[in-house]
Amino acid sequence: MKTPEHSLCKCIRIQFNYGKYIITKYALDGRTVMQAIKIQQLTLNGSARLTNVYLAAPENMMKGIVHDLKRGSTPEELLQDVEVEGGIRIVAAKMFGNSEAALIAVESTKLPRFVIYKAETVRCYFYRPQRHVCRICMKKGHRADVCTTPGPRVCQTCLRRDPAEGHICAPKCAMCARDRQTFYKRCDKCFSERPRGSYEHEPRRSRGVTRRS
Numbered sequence: 209m210k211t212p213e214h215s216l217c218k219c220i221r222i223q224f225n226y227g228k229y230i231i232t233k234y235a236l237d238g239r240t241v242m243q244a245i246k247i248q249q250l251t252l253n254g255s256a257r258l259t260n261v262y263l264a265a266p267e268n269m270m271k272g273i274v275h276d277l278k279r280g281s282t283p284e285e286l287l288q289d290v291e292v293e294g295g296i297r298i299v300a301a302k303m304f305g306n307s308e309a310a311l312i313a314v315e316s317t318k319l320p321r322f323v324i325y326k327a328e329t330v331r332c333y334f335y336r337p338q339r340h341v342c343r344i345c346m347k348k349g350h351r352a353d354v355c356t357t358p359g360p361r362v363c364q365t366c367l368r369r370d371p372a373e374g375h376i377c378a379p380k381c382a383m384c385a386r387d388r389q390t391f392y393k394r395c396d397k398c399f400s401e402r403p404r405g406s407y408e409h410e411p412r413r414s415r416g417v418t419r420r421s
Contacts, residue, residue, distance in 0.1 A: 220244060231259075269299065270319040271335035275309045277325060286310055292320050311335060341382050341390055348382060364390060 221234040231250075235241045245261050274290065281289070286301035292314060300313040312332070314320065323332045341348055344355045346362040360369050366377030367390075382390040 268315065268317055269313050270316055271311060271313050272319050272323075272332040273304075273309055273311055273335050274323055274325065274330055274332050276330065277303070277308050277310050279303070279306060279308050281310070286312070289326050291324050293322075293324065294320070296320060298323075339383065346382050346390065 220240060223232040223234070224230075225232065233244050235244060247259055247261055249256050249258050251257070277286070277290075281303055283300070283302050286303070287298060290298055290301060290310075290312060292298060297315045298312050299315050301310055303310050312323070319334055320332055322329050324330070339348065340351050342350055342355045343352045343364065344362070345357050345360070346364060346367050361371065362369050363371045363375070363377055365379050367380050367382055368375070368377060371377070379387060379389050381388050381392060381395060383395050386395075388395070
């Protein structure tokens with residue numbers, strides 16, 4: 209007798225990202241996706257691990273950041289108030305916490321440079337996800353809540369493993385290896401690079417010329 213679990217296993221393809229401790233599941237049918245998204249924990253080597261499951265954006269979608277929006281706007285309000293010229297559809301939008309910036313996802317392989325917010329043209333910036341550094345092992349690629357090596361202590365300043373108490377150290381960035389703190393906000397390695405050609409092409413705007421008589 210085949211159980212729903214057997215059917216689910218046959219309909220999905222699983223891919224592991226060992227560097228970021230992420231499991232990606234590919235499914236073709238919507239019913240299978242809805243079953244998979246209900247998973248709350250996995251058993252690995254006899255130990256139960258809590259999971260955080262979410263739907264990934266399709267490949268034909270770009271993400272951008274729009275500033276100076278109404279603080280506290282709901283996703284429904286953003287989808288109603290923000291639009292893109294040229295028939296490009298905004299499929300998702302949400303505010304960043306209590307800020308005036310929103311993350312939007314457009315159904316396009318190119319990100320528009322401008323969007324229209326309540327009849328006003330607003331700049332749209334490419335969304336660059338922040339690269340993670342674990343505050344436990346100080347390694348790149350994952351967060352502290354999914355660290356698999358929580359045992360050894362690592363100095364957050366000089367990155368030395370199992371440092372002696374009161375040791376003298378100099379700062380070293382785990383991202384760029386420069387002589388500064390790892391979590392320096394202006395480190396150019398903290399965010400992923402924007403791929404070339406990610407913005408849609410727009411004609412250069414001509415400037416008006418005023419001649420004196």
